[in-house]
Amino acid sequence: MQNKLVSFLLRLVPGPIAVASGCSIVAAATTVALFAYVFAHVRQQSPAALPDVISFAALASASIASRLAAARASVRVGCAVILRLRNTLITAILKTRYRQLEIIGSGRLKAVVSADVQTIATAAPILVNMVTNLAMVASLLVYMCWLSPTGAGVIVGAAMVGVPLYWAVVGRSTRLSYQAWMAWERLDKVLGGLIAGLKQLKLSTVRTSRYLSEDIDGRQTEFLRLREQATWAGAIAMNVGQAVFLLVIGILLFQHSSDARDVEFFFAAIYLIGPLDAAIGSFASLGHVNAVFRRIQDLGVVLASSAAVDPEAGESAAADVPWRQVSFEGVCYSYGETGPADAFAFGPVDLVLKRGEIVFIKGGNGSGKSTFARLLAGLYEPSSGAILLDGRPVDDRSRELYRQIFSCLFEDAHAFERIPGHETCEDRARGLLGEWSIDRKVMTEHARFLNTQDLSRGQKGRLLLVSALMEDRDIYIFDEWAADQDARSREQFYLSLLPALKRDGKLVIVLTHDESFDSVADRIVRFHDGRIAADMPAMTGQEGLSRAGVV
CATH class of the missing domain: 1.20.1560.10 (ABC transporter type 1, transmembrane domain)
Incomplete structure (x- = not known):
């Protein structure tokens, strides 16, 4: 040795x-x-x-x-x-x-x-x-x-x-x-x-x-x-x-x-x-x-x-061209290879998500919401079925570039000090910090956020949100982001930010248990036991969910 x-x-x-x-x-x-x-x-x-x-x-x-x-x-x-x-x-x-x-x-x-x-x-x-x-x-x-x-x-x-x-x-x-x-x-x-x-x-x-x-x-x-x-x-x-x-x-x-x-x-x-x-x-x-x-x-x-295949130029499903929709076709995922034999299994799931939509993802604990989000963002690879971007499969060669259209705020996200973008973006970062009421706690200098460690959960969440907005990606995934926020920040998130992202043509995915702002969504998709239990327009969401027997 x-x-x-x-x-x-x-x-x-x-x-x-x-x-x-x-x-x-x-x-x-x-x-x-x-x-x-x-x-x-x-x-x-x-x-x-x-x-x-x-x-x-x-x-x-x-x-x-x-x-x-x-x-x-x-x-x-x-x-x-x-x-x-x-x-x-x-x-x-x-x-x-x-x-x-x-x-x-x-x-x-x-x-x-x-x-x-x-x-x-x-x-x-x-x-x-x-x-x-x-x-x-x-x-x-x-x-x-x-x-x-x-x-x-x-x-x-x-x-x-x-x-x-x-x-x-x-x-x-x-x-x-x-x-x-x-x-x-x-x-x-x-x-x-x-x-x-x-x-x-x-x-x-x-x-x-x-x-x-x-x-x-x-x-x-x-x-x-x-x-x-x-x-x-x-x-x-x-x-x-x-x-x-x-x-x-x-x-x-x-x-x-x-x-x-x-x-x-x-x-x-x-x-x-x-x-x-x-x-x-x-x-x-x-x-x-x-x-x-x-x-x-x-x-x-x-x-x-477990190394992923290196992406090759020209074969990306996420090329720099306008895209319209992301599709799940019979997507399944199993933790069986890395967990017990009776481990949670996801799918099969068929779903179409269109650009400019606000989609709320709901369901109880263990229903498959987090697995869906990781599959959508390309962090997990389907065990079977396919994820498509405008009809083009996302595979091992294209997955790395496909991920670049996402900005995800998962519950365990890390707050990096470096401001996304270049130094000229520092003024915009300061403006967003002020907009989300953390400019007195977090400052910027030399394209970096300062004082990122001594923050409450809510403040950290708002700093992560500022970083995500600075990235300006096409698809945003928010995993229970509003759960740790005060009433003012929740309202600002649901009533101001989400509609603004929609107007900019972003696809917005929100994993949430909060039903107070369901009217903001275009669609509500509810998961149960790894499958879609309901998928309907938000305005009829509560009635439809009741009829489906999943609320």
């Missing part, structure tokens, strides 16, 4: 790693050369002359300069990994089908593109540091072989015994690290519930007690146990190799002579302990990073298996 991580890094940032590794090798070689030069001068037992001082200064300067260059290159490697890996993951996420992203979950996706990317980036400096120390070990072994071929051979033989022992133990540490990361994901989910559910916990001491003892304590204990085992296994792995090496040094020590070369050999052997220990530590650290890399690999496989 570590080979896969190293191969991945070499493919991701080959140039920066090559530069950093080259500097590391030069640093190691010059350091050992300096070591050898000092001992050679000591053996001469003569006063230092000016050429000796110049040679020493040159070697020392080269060693320090190459180390600094390696350190700087290592930092650049880490930054390059963060940039390219995060961009790669974001691109993969954006290309993945929306339903698959829902299954993965926002928590895991956020962890991967934030904390996990940072962790993987640490592997690059670790790798460069490992190259530095391995180059130092190799250079010292060459020097020691020149001093005492027999002693160097004994040390290499011991390494051939110690390395397999090390890998046997470090493999267990890597597996435990991966299990610990999985346990952390489960714990992090529970901790998120602690913050999100504070009101419920404060209102129930029984629930709080069980939540702390059974959920948090249990998963926290599991995580800490696995992390302790992984750390202990890593510590054992680091010391196994060193124990074998020290054993060999001890054996050679009691068989040495007083020859100057033997003294140099043992000094070199003692100095070897530092880079050898650091190299072993690098392997152990890479093992921990591997656990995170495995999670990213697992996610990458999932994303790749």
Whole structure:
């Protein structure tokens, strides 16, 4: 698995790693050369002359300069990994089908593109540091072989015994690290519930007690146990190799002579302990990073298996030409592949939605309203049947461009800071903020909304509405938007905004339980159990729904 991580890094940032590794090798070689030069001068037992001082200064300067260059290159490697890996993951996420992203979950996706990317980036400096120390070990072994071929051979033989022992133990540490990361994901989910559910916990001491003892304590204990085992296994792995090496040094020590070369050999052997220990530590650290890399690999496989087809120019059902209607023809959708066998099934649904219409979508919870909205917007793909734009099917090649005619305000929508459009639109954004009474709470600067976090649900909804209006798309979908608004904002939404959008030729879809403004709609479509139970003009809506027995 570590080979896969190293191969991945070499493919991701080959140039920066090559530069950093080259500097590391030069640093190691010059350091050992300096070591050898000092001992050679000591053996001469003569006063230092000016050429000796110049040679020493040159070697020392080269060693320090190459180390600094390696350190700087290592930092650049880490930054390059963060940039390219995060961009790669974001691109993969954006290309993945929306339903698959829902299954993965926002928590895991956020962890991967934030904390996990940072962790993987640490592997690059670790790798460069490992190259530095391995180059130092190799250079010292060459020097020691020149001093005492027999002693160097004994040390290499011991390494051939110690390395397999090390890998046997470090493999267990890597597996435990991966299990610990999985346990952390489960714990992090529970901790998120602690913050999100504070009101419920404060209102129930029984629930709080069980939540702390059974959920948090249990998963926290599991995580800490696995992390302790992984750390202990890593510590054992680091010391196994060193124990074998020290054993060999001890054996050679009691068989040495007083020859100057033997003294140099043992000094070199003692100095070897530092880079050898650091190299072993690098392997152990890479093992921990591997656990995170495995999670990213697992996610990458999932994303790749659910990647949407790239749109091709000229084949879009949403070309820049006037369109008249969107049609559902026998559209069905099932959650069966990603849920229980008896999961909710949508359809078959036949429906025609025309430009310039205001259509209210009604129905109880679980009736299919949200599934319909996601299908209409192209976020879900029909299991069977077809969605057509002016008679042209919306398929994998055209769906991405088809989505561009929609502006959707779902209940869980995110309020982005950047104002849609370009900087010249900032004046219009300020006007809309004032029109919807949030200009005192949200300001604009450099084509961005400011203070977007500290907002009530109603204020956030109005900010999202301003952003949607700035996009000026052909189709608007409002998912229970007015539910969190005060009476004034609701009236402004239903009686002013919706008619204005209709006059502009927009298709307006409103998912709502509110029946106070039904007269604003051109049609009311009611869903029940995943199917259309009624579809009628709004003016006769209440009477028709009563006759249909669905109210």
